[in-house]
Amino acid sequence: MAYYRQVGDVPPKRHTQHRTPSGGLYYEELMGEEGFSSDSSLLYHRNIPSAISDAQPWRLPDQTLTPNHPLTPRHLKLHELFGDDEWKTTDVVTGRRVVLGNDDVRISYAVAAEPSPLYRNAVGDECVYVESGSGVLQTVFGALPVRQGDYVILPRATTHRWLPDTDAPLRAYVIEANSHIIPARRYLSRFGQLLEHAPFCERDLRGPTEPLLLDGTDIDVLVKHRGPGGITGTRYVYPAHPFDVVGWDGCMYPYTFNIADYEPITGRVHQPPPAHQVFEGHNFVICNFVPRKVDYHPLSIPVPYYHSNVDSDEVMFYCGGDYEARRGSGIGPGSVSLHPGGHSHGPQPGAYERSLGVEYVDELAVMVDTFRPLQLGEGGVAAEDDGYAWTWAAGARS
Numbered sequence: 001m002a003y004y005r006q007v008g009d010v011p012p013k014r015h016t017q018h019r020t021p022s023g024g025l026y027y028e029e030l031m032g033e034e035g036f037s038s039d040s041s042l043l044y045h046r047n048i049p050s051a052i053s054d055a056q057p058w059r060l061p062d063q064t065l066t067p068n069h070p071l072t073p074r075h076l077k078l079h080e081l082f083g084d085d086e087w088k089t090t091d092v093v094t095g096r097r098v099v100l101g102n103d104d105v106r107i108s109y110a111v112a113a114e115p116s117p118l119y120r121n122a123v124g125d126e127c128v129y130v131e132s133g134s135g136v137l138q139t140v141f142g143a144l145p146v147r148q149g150d151y152v153i154l155p156r157a158t159t160h161r162w163l164p165d166t167d168a169p170l171r172a173y174v175i176e177a178n179s180h181i182i183p184a185r186r187y188l189s190r191f192g193q194l195l196e197h198a199p200f201c202e203r204d205l206r207g208p209t210e211p212l213l214l215d216g217t218d219i220d221v222l223v224k225h226r227g228p229g230g231i232t233g234t235r236y237v238y239p240a241h242p243f244d245v246v247g248w249d250g251c252m253y254p255y256t257f258n259i260a261d262y263e264p265i266t267g268r269v270h271q272p273p274p275a276h277q278v279f280e281g282h283n284f285v286i287c288n289f290v291p292r293k294v295d296y297h298p299l300s301i302p303v304p305y306y307h308s309n310v311d312s313d314e315v316m317f318y319c320g321g322d323y324e325a326r327r328g329s330g331i332g333p334g335s336v337s338l339h340p341g342g343h344s345h346g347p348q349p350g351a352y353e354r355s356l357g358v359e360y361v362d363e364l365a366v367m368v369d370t371f372r373p374l375q376l377g378e379g380g381v382a383a384e385d386d387g388y389a390w391t392w393a394a395g396a397r398s
Helices: 351-355 378-382 388-397
Strands: 005-008 027-032 040-045 054-057 074-077 097-101 105-112 118-121 126-132 135-139 142-146 150-154 160-164 170-177 219-227 230-238 245-250 255-258 277-281 284-289 313-321 335-339 363-370 375-377
Touching: 074 378, 074 388, 097 335, 097 378, 105 363, 105 375, 126 313, 142 150, 142 255, 150 277, 160 170, 375 378
Parallel strands: 118 219
Antiparallel strands: 005 245, 027 040, 040 245, 054 230, 074 335, 097 105, 097 375, 105 170, 118 160, 126 150, 126 170, 135 142, 135 160, 150 255, 219 230, 277 284, 284 363, 313 335, 313 363
């Protein structure tokens, strides 16, 4: 995110001596994308950030993917993945269950109350949508409060830990990229500023405001990274706590953006999904559908037209409200629909007619469109509603 921030104590000139109150040196670290050719930040540590005292293999949660074959639309009920009390002993990192994935992006779901281990994803950026609950995200850049409706953007290799509040579970819909995740390019100037027609702006983005300094020795950090057989994991042990950054500045850092701050783009006739885009990564985009006034042409049909996205798989996560186009399909809050490329999809039978004259829709959904086919993860297989693919035909006969 090319939006400069400065937090804590940094020297007036980069790559120069920055001394502690006792006269010692802080250790400068550059975290940068694309080598030295893209966004970066400079972090000033109390300890040497490269120092580790042990490294052992870490076995990731089940990453198995199963092809969507035969090719059908799918309905996945994510709220059925975790039992009534299971979330009480689950954390947002090790408790993730993979729902869908391909070589560009993986979508997981977790319902958690336990603090997570310290963790960093060295494969790509993460976008975590907080379906419900609240808590604190501790990071090497500082702490961020998180709440229902937040998108949490975590740059690749950011060491962090999730601390859910204990009064209710934190439900996390995790979009893990094999790339970086940025605001939609159509909203950015050539220098990275969000433009006037964008549905959100820099004032809506919330980053860390002060350093987070913790003490400790022999601190475990789980690292997800590339390996010879694909994605794998390593458990590092640090002799001193990695949350030791007294100050940082730059354009790469974690931040939150709440879906309630998204200003929807509407028109006289139905607007296509790109009008709802918020973020993008390599070979995928993230959109959101929020409560809004709808089409005001006198002959408009407010629900989506039937469409066949020949280059995309479409994934909708239904977070709240009443998604009129899916009525009668069994879909509700906590559902995910997968409409694959090669299948023409659209409203359920009767939704076209019911939408005539509607002026406002109360719906909340997060959409991921991918440009390579998605496969089902272990969680997706476990949560599937086998009858969904036939609901259009069943409704048409009734």
